[in-house]
Amino acid sequence: MMWYQTGTCLAMATAPAALSGAALAADPPPDAAAVNKAFEALKSFDWGTDQKLLKPIDDAVMAAHSNAALQRELEPRLAAVLKTGASRDAKDFVCRKLMLIGTAASVPVLAELLADNDHSHMARYALERIPAPEAASALRDALPKLSGSLKIGVIGSLGVRRDAASVSALASLLSDADAKIASAAMCALGDTGNSEAARALSACTKKASKEVHPALADALLVTAERLLADGKKAEAIAIYKSLGGEDQPKLIRLAATHGLLVAAGKKE
Amino acid sequence: MSRVIQTTRRDFLKKASLTVAAPYVITTAALGAQGRPPASQRIVMAGIGIGNMGSGDQKSFTGRRDVQYVAVCDVRKQVGEAAKGRVDRHYKNHDCKVYHDFRDVLARPDIDAVHVATPDHWHALIVIAACRAGKDVYCQKPETRTLREGPLMIAAARRYSRVVSGGSQRVLEDYRKTVDQCWGGELGTIKSINVNVGPLSQPCNLPAEPVPPGMDWDMWLGPAPWAPYNHSRCDGNYSTGGNSWRSYRDYSGGGMTDWGAHHFGGATFAVDVRELQPVEVVYNNQQGKEFLTYRYPTGLLLYHNHPGMQNLQVVGTPGEKRPPKAVPTYKGHGGIYGDFLYCVKTREKPFRDIERAVNTIVLAHMGIIAYDLKRSLRWDRAKQEFTGDEVANRMLDRARRQPWQL
DSSP states (O other), X not given: OHHHHSOOOOOOSSOOOOOTTOOOOXXXXXXXXXXXXXXXXXXXXXXXXXXXXXXXXXXXXXHHTTOHHHHHHHHHHHHHHTTTTOOHHHHHXXXXXXXXXXXXXXXXXXXXXXXXXXXXXXXHHHHTTOOSHHHHHHHHHHGGGOOHHHHHHHHHHHHHHTOGGGHHHHHTTTTOSSXXXXXXXXXXXXXXXXXXXXXXXXXXXXXXXXXXXXXXXXXXXXXHHHXXXXXXXXHXXXXXXXXXXXXXXHHHHHHHHHHHHHHTTSOO | OOSOOOOXXXXXXHHHHTSOOOOOXXXXXXXXXXXXXXXXXXXXXXXEOOXXXXXXXXXXXXXXXXXXXXXXXXSBHHHHHHHHHHHHHHHTSSOOEEESSHHHHHTOTTOOEEEEOSOHHHHXXXXXXXXXTTOEEEEOSSOOSSTTHHHHHHHHHHHTTOOEEOOOSHHHHTOHXXXXXXXXXXXXXXXXXXXXXXXXXXXXXXOOOOOOTTBOHHHHHTTSOOOXXXXXXXXXXXXXXXXXXXXXXXXXXXXXXXXXXHHHHHHHHHTTOTTOOOSEEEEEEETTEEEEEEEOTTSOEEEESOTTOOTXXXXXXXXXXXXXXXXXXXSSSSHHHHHHHHHHHHOOOOTTBHHHHXXXXXXXXXXXXXXHHTSOEEEETTTTEEXXXXXXXXXXXXXXOTTOOO
């Protein structure tokens, strides 16, 4: 915690890469005393509190993007707030900042919030955007411990991350007794959109309940688009053909036909 | 449900059978009297989000003879009831249905098209759900709240062959002189254009107030982070000064996206780059005056808030004349609404096709990120991500509150 303990201000470690000879502004270095004061204010921060009190933390987070030492100092300090009795609003603020500068180091404390009704979303707010693979692992590992809406949220975040390592975990949810969870898993696999996801989705077409048919068809169409974009034309065409039968609603049959035309280069 | 999907006709009929069947009378209006197309040839429409912009859109669509407007949806009971009253007075009946959950509107197989004028944080989710339900969509601007949403909306529209129009009528109508000068060739090769618009939205930390009767607050928030009700957090007025949802980052990009959809849209139309996206945005700071320079693959520069330049000020090539090009315009009649309805019938792309609308609003979102980070960014259109900037890429999207997912 050197920079704020010593009260000195760290200059930016590296200047942002200049594009096209643009003039760039150097962020004013964070004032350590002001940041300390802001962390103190965070302890009693709640809805209605003047948010200017937290601005030094905002500024420090922005400066941390190009200052590794500052980032290393700031991240654990923010994460520590999540273990305190700070208000929901204060913890929301912290999750928003960790979304921007969080690393694998923050994942454990964020993961602990995934089962908390008040904090699960904002924990995902950070975890969904932290690129470290540990963030995806934490989301995946939380699945068996969750149910209902919170589980659906985590499934969705894995889909947004297109996490290939989560395909088998998501596939195991395709026959979940809760149709909303099964549908969410279908959508997440569609977002992931690789060959393994396609196989998992295709394998459940015959046994899927009618309630989840629309989600399954949409997920297969999305998967086919992603496979096509990845150059796996034969796999995409196989999916489109599987959705062209009379057992499918007209809208899905039309979408499958459209997909075949796209695959053939006859449509955009 | 993590993602909104279409309800089957059977599901709808199952629900409908639970209600008391009303006798159906074939009226002269249904048969097409008074110059109206017969009911079977009208576009059956509903409105989702019927506040300030939504009520204006509703008026425009109900005024069309080729539209049968059948339902309104709003999370505020009084707003929904008032909208129903306007529709019923127009048709002189009591037929308009009121919903507070848009999924119930999309589940109706008789509805062909919807217009969406919710706060911005709902747009993508509802538009994509509507496409999955087989509806055509007229969506108010700004069409997206994050950069990730745009390509998903375009993909859904194309996947289900839906007509999806963005909602800025000003793109074609407000900047006509500039458009005519540029397309007419009299300015020569266009080198740059400037857009003045703002401000950026801010975080919101307003105190809790009692939720008014009739307001479904959880549904108003939808995919946005939970926060307590406060009238200034959700007011639909056009201010960006702190007493409306347009002021706040969770729901809007502020003036940058709101009026930005108009001005950026007008600028990119005038200089004919509406099919393109920039390859980089350069952050400039000259003695504390921040402005942006977007660079297009054609070499054209689009400035945001360039010091000393007027809104939509164009720099061409003095002494050069270019061959004039025909200015694209709306199809059908009746402005942007007529254009949308014409395309619903013909299945053509509307003037503000969702892809063009997204190409516009990308500028605003990229600009917000560049201003936030105070640095220049390179944009890879094919990958829809910033090149070599992990932090900027974190800002492409944000997790949606459960159970909502795109």
